[in-house]
Amino acid sequence: MYAISQALRALRHHLTSTLATFTTSxxxxxxxxxxxxxLWNLGKVVSSLEREVEIAAFLKPAADAGALRDQIAAFEEVLEVRVVSKEEALAQLQLSYPYLSQARELIDNPLPDTLRVVLKNPNQVRDTARKIERLEGIESTTYGGEITEQLLRVLGGVRFAALLLIGLLLLDTLFSVMGTIRLSIENRREELRVMQLVGATRRFIQGPFVVEGLFLTLLASLVALGLGLLAYRFLASALQQLLPFLPVLGLNDMLMAGGALVLLAAVLGTGGAYLSSRANLKESDL
Structure with a gap:
């Protein structure tokens, strides 16, 4: 209780530095x-795209679709192979473009029979497509992995920049807490000397400063959690109206992220306060 009461007193006494550290945090x-x-949401989007990646292998006119299906299904990296006849492919195309049904009566079906190949690991799509294309009876292959690969490269760059920014923000918060604790120690230097003279241990003296740092960052993280949730829900709602197929984070995901934020804030607050109090108390020969 002593540490808590002293921490609250210090926060009230140094209101300017308290507000500065709170705002920074x-x-x-x-x-x-x-x-x-x-970043988490982008990862879900990419994972969703990867799950939908499949190879389309177009067969030559005289190719045996059943034999090729069995041959490709035996590949270790292949999860499923499905034959799509040219009639079925044309019917699917007509569902998307109804006007093609009129042209069907004028010309023969130009589409080839196709094998749809789903992989166990979407990252192997490029190599597997090349492997399938070398088989006798395969005219060509295509897959949607090009877009996914580009997204992964973009996501990698965004993730690196975000992690760099996160690191700078965390360092800024840590140094801000350390500065506030140092100011608090300077203002109580005489009181701390008296406490040492009457037998107070270093740990007892450090306690209020550690609690002060913890209070600062915990309060800031809780307010940030509320603001962040409101901002994310607004952005997610706007995105889903534009792109309904995009996955968004659920309540459990956001609660997990919020818990991680509060835990990180507690570590930064106590760690920064401990490091600052240890260094500055040592300087004052306490």
Missing amino acids: LVSFTLLFLLGLV
Whole structure:
């Protein structure tokens, strides 16, 4: 209780530095939370696209679709192979473009029989497509992996930039907490010397400062959590109206992210306060 009461007194006494550290932490944690949610959401989008990646192998006119299906299904990396006849392919095309039904009466079906290949690991799509294309009876192959690969490269760049920004924000918050604790120690230097003279241990003296740092970052993280959730829900709602097929994070995901944010804030607050109090108390020979 002593540590808590002294920490609250210090926060009230140094209101300017308290507000400065709180504001810095609030901005940092809000950006950190939003960046984390966005990166997590992008990862879900890419995973969803990867699950839908499949290879389309177009057969030559005289090819045996059944034999090729069995041959490809024996590949270790293949999960499923499905034969799509040219009649079925044309029927599917007509569902998307109804006007083609009129042209069907004028010309023969130009589409080839196709094998739709689903892989166990979508990352192997390029190599597997080349492997299938070398088989006798395969005219050509195509797959949707090009877009996924481009997205992965873009996501990698965005993730690196976001992690760099997150690191800078965390360092800024840590140093801000350390500065506030140092100021608090300087203002109580005489009181701390008296406490040492009457037998107070270093750990007892450090306690209020550690609690002070914890209070600062915890309060900032809770406010940031509320702001971040509101901002994300607004952005997610707007995106889903434009692109309904995009997956968004659920309530459990956001609660997990919020818990991680609060835990990180607690570590930063206590860690920064402990490091600062240890260094500055040592300087004052306490």
